[in-house]
Amino acid sequence: MSNESTSADVVVIGAGLSGLVAATLVLEQGRSVVLLEASDRPGGRVRSLHDADTGTVLGDLGPTWVWPPYQPVVIEWLQRLGLHTFPQFETGRAALDYGPEAPVQFQTVPGQHGIARIAGGPQALIDALVAKLPAGILSTGVAVTAIRAGDEEIVVETSGTTCRADQVIVAAPLRVAEHAINWSPALGDDLFRALKETPTWMSVHAKALIVYPSAFWRQAGLSGRIASRAGPLAEAHDVSGQDGTPAALFGFVGWPHEMRAVNKDRLETDIIAQLVRCLGEAAAQPTHIHVEDWAANDLICTPRDRAEAMKHPDTGPDVLRQTHMQGRVAFAAAETSKISPGLIEGALAAGMRAAGQVLGSQP
Numbered sequence: 001m002s003n004e005s006t007s008a009d010v011v012v013i014g015a016g017l018s019g020l021v022a023a024t025l026v027l028e029q030g031r032s033v034v035l036l037e038a039s040d041r042p043g044g045r046v047r048s049l050h051d052a053d054t055g056t057v058l059g060d061l062g063p064t065w066v067w068p069p070y071q072p073v074v075i076e077w078l079q080r081l082g083l084h085t086f087p088q089f090e091t092g093r094a095a096l097d098y099g100p101e102a103p104v105q106f107q108t109v110p111g112q113h114g115i116a117r118i119a120g121g122p123q124a125l126i127d128a129l130v131a132k133l134p135a136g137i138l139s140t141g142v143a144v145t146a147i148r149a150g151d152e153e154i155v156v157e158t159s160g161t162t163c164r165a166d167q168v169i170v171a172a173p174l175r176v177a178e179h180a181i182n183w184s185p186a187l188g189d190d191l192f193r194a195l196k197e198t199p200t201w202m203s204v205h206a207k208a209l210i211v212y213p214s215a216f217w218r219q220a221g222l223s224g225r226i227a228s229r230a231g232p233l234a235e236a237h238d239v240s241g242q243d244g245t246p247a248a249l250f251g252f253v254g255w256p257h258e259m260r261a262v263n264k265d266r267l268e269t270d271i272i273a274q275l276v277r278c279l280g281e282a283a284a285q286p287t288h289i290h291v292e293d294w295a296a297n298d299l300i301c302t303p304r305d306r307a308e309a310m311k312h313p314d315t316g317p318d319v320l321r322q323t324h325m326q327g328r329v330a331f332a333a334a335e336t337s338k339i340s341p342g343l344i345e346g347a348l349a350a351g352m353r354a355a356g357q358v359l360g361s362q363p
C-alpha cells in the first residue's frame with residue numbers, strides 16, 4: 001500500500017542521460033517535474049570511477065566516446081552545457097596479443113575517424129545536467145513498480161509512494177520498463193513486443209578501468225591500444241585525461257558474464273598479467289583497478305539481455321517513438337532514437353523527442 005502521495009505535470013522515470021535531458025526541457029517550459037531514479041545515483045549507463053580523496057574523475061566505466069563530425073546532437077548539448085571534446089589518443093603502436101605462449105606483436109593501426117572524448121568524460125554531461133535541476137526534482141533510490149493510467153490522470157507507483165501526473169516519460173531501459181514495471185491497462189501487443197525485443201546496448205558487457213601513476217606506455221611509443229585473441233580484455237584503449245593525467249587504460253572484458261560473476265579476483269589478476277605482457281612491467285603497479293559488470297545491474301540488464309548475444313543497435317520500430325495511453329506516456333531510452341540508437345547521441349535525441357511529445361509540440 002502506498003503511504004505518500006505527490007503530484008506533478010510530468011513524471012520522468014530514470015535519471016540517465018535521456019531522462020535528465022527530458023526533465024530539463026520539460027522544466028524549461030514551466031511544467032512541474034518529478035524525476036524518479038531507482039539507483040542511488042543519476043547517470044544510468046554513464047558512470048565514472050572517482051578518486052576517493054579528491055573526487056577527481058579517474059576514468060569511464062560506461063561510455064567513453066563520441067563522434068563529433070557525425071553527431072550534431074552531441075555538439076548541440078556540449079555547447080549548451082559548456083563542455084568540449086579532445087581526440088582519442090592513438091599515437092604510437094598498438095599491441096596485438098595472442099596469449100601468454102606467443103610473442104606480442106606491435107603495429108601501427110589506424111584510429112577511427114572523428115572518435116573523441118568529452119573532457120571530464122560523459123560524466124561531465126550528467127554532472128552539468130544535474131547541477132541545473134532545481135532542488136527537489138530528482139529523487140534517487142526510488143524504483144517505479146507500477147504505472148496505472150486512468151481517464152483523467154496517470155498514477156506512478158513506487159514502493160511506498162504514488163505520484164499523480166498528466167504525463168509520464170519512461171527513460172528506463174526498454175526491457176527493464178517491460179520487465180520491472182506493472183502496466184495497467186496492459187500494454188498493446190505491438191508495444192509490448194517492441195519493448196521486449198529491443199536489447200539495451202552494452203548492457204551485457206563489463207568494462208575494466210586501470211589507473212596508473214603515469215602513462216608509461218606513451219613513453220615506450222605505445223598507444224595503449226590492445227587487440228587480443230586471448231583476453232581477459234578483448235580490446236583496450238588509453239583513457240587518460242586530456243593532458244595525460246590521470247593516466248588510465250580501459251578495456252572491454254571478453255569473458256562471458258557467468259564466468260565473470262564467479263571469478264572476480266582472478267579476473268583482475270589476469271587483466272594485470274595481460275597488461276604486463278602487452279605493455280611491460282610498469283603495468284604491474286596500478287593505483288586503481290575496477291571492473292564494472294553491467295550484466296550484474298538489474299536496473300540496466302534483464303535476463304533476456306543476459307541470454308542473448310549482443311548485436312549492434314538498430315533503429316527500433318515506430319511504436320517506440322509514439323505516445324501511448326491516450327498520449328500520456330512517451331519512451332525516451334537511447335534505444336528509441338532514430339539517430340544513433342543506443343548511443344549517447346541517441347539518448348540526447350530521444351530525451352528531446354519525448355520532452356517535445358509531452359509538451360505537445362510534436363504529434
Ligand SMILES: Cc1cc2nc3c(=O)[nH]c(=O)nc-3n(C[C@H](O)[C@H](O)[C@H](O)COP(=O)(O)OP(=O)(O)OC[C@H]3O[C@@H](n4cnc5c(N)ncnc54)[C@H](O)[C@@H]3O)c2cc1C
Nearest residue numbers: 014016017018038044045063064065144202334342343344
Ligand atoms: C560499457 C558501456 C560502454 C558504452 N560505450 C559507449 C560509447 O563509447 N559511446 C556511446 O555513444 N555510447 C556508449 N554506451 C551507451 C550509452 O551509455 C547509452 O546510450 C546511454 O548512457 C543511455 O542513456 P539512457 O538515459 O537512455 O539510459 P540509461 O543510462 O540506461 O538510464 C536508465 C536509467 O533508468 C533507471 N531505472 C531503471 N529502472 C527504473 C525504475 N523501475 N524506476 C526508476 N528508474 C529506473 C536506471 O537506474 C538508469 O539510471 C556505452 C554503454 C556501456 C554500458
